[in-house]
Every structure is written in structure tokens, then in C-alpha cells.
Amino acid sequence: MKKLSLLFAGFSLLLAACKSEKEALSYRTIEGKTMGTYYKVTYLDSLDRDFSQAVDSLLVQINHEISTYEKNSTISQFNQSSGSFSTGINFKDYSLCVANPADCGRVKNYHFFKNLLAARVANQRTNQAFDPTIMPLVNYWGFGYTPHKAVEKTDSLKVDSLLQFVGFQKVVQDDSAGYVVLRKALPGVQLDFGGTGQGYGVDAVAVFLELKGIKNFLVDIGGESRAKGRNPKGEWWVIGINTPKSEAEVTDFTRVIRLENRSVTTSGNYRNFHEVDGGKYSHFIDPRTGYPKQSTLLSATVFGTDCLEPDALATGFMVLGLDAAYELATQLEGIEALFIYSDEKGNMQVKYTPGVAAMLVE
Numbered sequence: 001m002k003k004l005s006l007l008f009a010g011f012s013l014l015l016a017a018c019k020s021e022k023e024a025l026s027y028r029t030i031e032g033k034t035m036g037t038y039y040k041v042t043y044l045d046s047l048d049r050d051f052s053q054a055v056d057s058l059l060v061q062i063n064h065e066i067s068t069y070e071k072n073s074t075i076s077q078f079n080q081s082s083g084s085f086s087t088g089i090n091f092k093d094y095s096l097c098v099a100n101p102a103d104c105g106r107v108k109n110y111h112f113f114k115n116l117l118a119a120r121v122a123n124q125r126t127n128q129a130f131d132p133t134i135m136p137l138v139n140y141w142g143f144g145y146t147p148h149k150a151v152e153k154t155d156s157l158k159v160d161s162l163l164q165f166v167g168f169q170k171v172v173q174d175d176s177a178g179y180v181v182l183r184k185a186l187p188g189v190q191l192d193f194g195g196t197g198q199g200y201g202v203d204a205v206a207v208f209l210e211l212k213g214i215k216n217f218l219v220d221i222g223g224e225s226r227a228k229g230r231n232p233k234g235e236w237w238v239i240g241i242n243t244p245k246s247e248a249e250v251t252d253f254t255r256v257i258r259l260e261n262r263s264v265t266t267s268g269n270y271r272n273f274h275e276v277d278g279g280k281y282s283h284f285i286d287p288r289t290g291y292p293k294q295s296t297l298l299s300a301t302v303f304g305t306d307c308l309e310p311d312a313l314a315t316g317f318m319v320l321g322l323d324a325a326y327e328l329a330t331q332l333e334g335i336e337a338l339f340i341y342s343d344e345k346g347n348m349q350v351k352y353t354p355g356v357a358a359m360l361v362e
Contacts, residue, residue: 003071022026027216027232033061035067035197037222043209044216044229051212055205062201065112068135068145074112079135079172079190089113089180101207113180113192114308121298122196122312123168125332129324130316131287133170134164135190138227141292143283159290165189167288198224199265199311206307218259223266226307227259236260240362244268244340245266245296254340254350256361263307267314268299268340284318296342298321300327303336310335322351329353 029042030052065074075122080087082185089107097104098239104110138144171187187284193200198221205219206226216229218237227237240253267284274332284293300317302310313335317325322341331354337351 009150012346018025019053021108028278030055032056032059034221035063036069037198039201039205039221041205041209041220042215042218042231044232045189045212046216049212051209053210058204058208059201062111062197062204066110066115066197066200068194068272070194071129074109075193076325080183083184085182085184087113087182088179091175091178091180094180102211105111109202115196116191118196118200118308118312119191119193121307126313126316126320126328128168128288129286129319130195130312131166131168132191132193132195133166133189134194134287136165136188137285137287137290138192138194138283141283141285143174143285144159148290154291162188163290166290186209188325190321195315196308196312197308199263199307202263202311224230224261224264224307224311226263228261239264239268241301241338241340242268242299254348255338257301257303257338257356257359258361259359261305262303262359263305263310264303265307265311266299266301267318284315286319293319293321295321297325297339298342298348299340300325301340303356314338326353328349 018238026048027044028048028050029040030050031038032052033039034069035116039059043049043051055303063073065068068075068079070076072150074087089110089344094110097107097110108360112287122130125131129247137159140158165186165188170189172183172185174181174183175301176282178212178253202219202220202224203226205230206217209217209219209227216231217227218231219226223242225239231237239257239259241257243252243254263298285291286293296319297318302314302315302317304310313332317329317337317339320328322339325337329335336353336355338350338356338357340348343349
């Protein structure tokens with residue numbers, strides 16, 4: 001009887017192996033360029049459909065609404081406007097879209113509006129450390145859509161003059177006529193969705209796959225990822241958190257994380273920076289001071305159900321600094337975070353919220 005059980009177990013394992021191999025062959029991977037970086041989507045579809053064209057078209061449309069590098073994008077039109085800007089969004093259509101995501105494709109400037117709403121929430125939750133109206137200062141410090149050039153000498157008067165355009169309260173939303181109209185307090189007020197765009201793109205592709213009935217996938221845009229179901233090995237999807245050093249290889253990981261139907265996004269100051277007079281300043285501009293944030297925090301990795309909120313929070317956390325960011329992360333429902341920082345001796349250390357421990361792959 002025991003021998004029969006072993007034979008049956010062996011046969012079951014053989015069937016499982018065959019099934020696993022067949023499923024692995026059914027996984028598709030599509031790749032491309034978007035938002036100044038790469039995208040990679042891996043998914044299992046029993047119908048073996050190729051979504052490459054649809055995904056690429058979706059990301060092109062998102063860029064056409066939220067990219068400051070496109071002169072005619074929706075956000076660029078807002079930035080170039082002098083005072084009042086009509087988004088063309090009808091609240092009736094938008095409400096239908098919220099109830100049924102399949103209808104979102106016909107809502108004008110839906111992607112722009114979703115980023116605006118998410119940015120407003122993140123602005124409030126981070127005590128204004130995250131602020132999309134930072135655009136004029138991002139350009140000044142050489143990280144925006146203007147030519148990337150390091151500031152040779154800091155001009156405090158210039159910084160102060162640009163601060164008058166910063167502050168989310170200077171973008172007033174008027175819905176009284178049934179359409180969304182944005183009014184600027186000053187003509188120089190501009191928006192930057194660099195802190196939400198990639199996370200939003202990840203979510204948009206994930207929603208597209210779910211609407212197609214896909215239950216196992218990993219969507220990755222520039223390192224921001226959202227996972228659902230299992231990978232080709234039949235296991236939870238696994239991602240690595242990069243070591244925050246400019247000289248580190250992209251495969252050099254500080255921690256490896258298991259994603260069980262979660263999203264993850266990381267912001268760090270170790271790759272995008274300028275050097276001035278032997279010193280470095282990062283692209284994380286504090287909207288409250290106008291200057292690049294000086295901090296021992298090297299990177300902030302944020303986990304959540306979707307990818308949009310963690311993307312915005314990761315940027316806000318980098319501006320807040322380690323202690324304030326950690327305290328806030330422990331208070332936000334559905335959010336976990338892992339922080340890599342430099343201690344007083346210059347050694348790299350890791351600190352994370354309680355829920356991260358269960359995600360770590362030993």
C-alpha cells in the first residue's frame with residue numbers, strides 16, 4: 001500500500017511538472033520603451049493572445065496626457081496656459097468610468113485627471129512634501145523638461161522667486177459647470193507628474209490585463225511593479241531592491257521581496273543627481289524650501305495594493321527624510337515601506353515597517 005502511494009505521488013508530481021512546463025510555455029513577455037525608461041509585461045493567457053500593440057498604444061496615450069516632454073500633451077497645455085484650463089472632463093462620463101473601467105478609454109484626459117487626483121491625495125498625506133507644482137524648481141535645478149544642466153552657482157533670489165509658483169493650493173479645481181476646469185493662482189504655476197506617472201502606467205496596464213481575464217502577471221515600468229497571481233514557476237513573483245549606490249550593478253540587490261498580489265515602487269537619490277563644486281545634489285526638491293533635499297535616506301521602497309499611491313509616497317518619503325517617512329508609513333493603511341539609509345559612520349542600514357518582514361525572501 002505504501003509503495004502504491006509512492007507511485008501515485010510520483011505520478012502526481014510528473015503531472016504537475018508537465019502542467020508547470022506547459023504553463024511556463026504559455027507565459028508571454030512584451031517589452032518596449034515608455035516614459036523615458038523601459039516597460040516589461042509578463043503574463044499567462046490560456047488563449048495565448050498577444051497584447052503588445054494594445055499595451056504600447058495605452059502607454060502612448062498616457063504619455064500624451066501626462067508627459068512634460070511632449071509639447072502638445074495635456075499637462076504641457078496646462079503648463080503653457082496663462083490662467084484657466086478646461087480639461088474637457090465630463091463628470092458624468094468620469095463617474096461611469098470609475099464604476100466600469102472598460103469605459104475609461106472614451107473619457108477625454110482621464111489619465112491626466114487620475115494623476116491630478118492621486119497627486120492631491122499624496123500632497124495632503126505627506127504634509128506637502130509631495131507636490132506636483134514643483135515643476136518650475138525641477139527645471140531650475142536641471143531635472144525637468146528643459147535641458148538637463150547642473151546649477152553652477154545657487155541663486156537664492158531665483159529660488160525664492162520660483163517658490164511663489166509652488167503649492168498645490170495654487171491649482172483650483174472648478175467643477176460647477178459639470179466639466180473640470182483648473183484655474184491657476186499665477187500664470188507661472190506648472191504641474192509635474194513625474195512622481196506618479198510610472199506607477200499610474202503600471203496600474204493602467206494591470207487593469208487592462210484584468211479586464212482581459214488575465215490572472216497571473218507582472219507589470220514593470222522602470223522598476224515600478226505590480227504583481228498578480230503566480231510566475232512561470234508557479235510561485236509568487238519575486239523582485240529585488242537595488243543597492244542604492246551609483247556604482248552598483250542593476251542586479252545588485254540589498255533585499256529580495258516576495259510580491260503576493262502587491263505593487264512596489266522605489267525612489268532613490270543615487271542615480272539621478274548633479275555634482276557642483278565637488279558636492280552632489282539629488283532630484284528630490286523640497287517644495288517647502290525650494291532646494292534639493294539633503295538627507296541620510298538613500299532610497300524608499302513602498303508597497304501597496306496599487307502602484308500609483310506607493311509611487312507618489314516614495315517621492316514624498318524621500319523629501320520627508322527617514323524618521324518622518326517611517327512614522328508616516330506605519331500610520332497609512334495598506335502601506336508598507338522599506339528604507340535604506342546611511343548611518344553616522346557612513347554605513348548602509350535598512351529599516352522597514354512590520355509588514356515587510358513577511359515579504360522578505362531569505
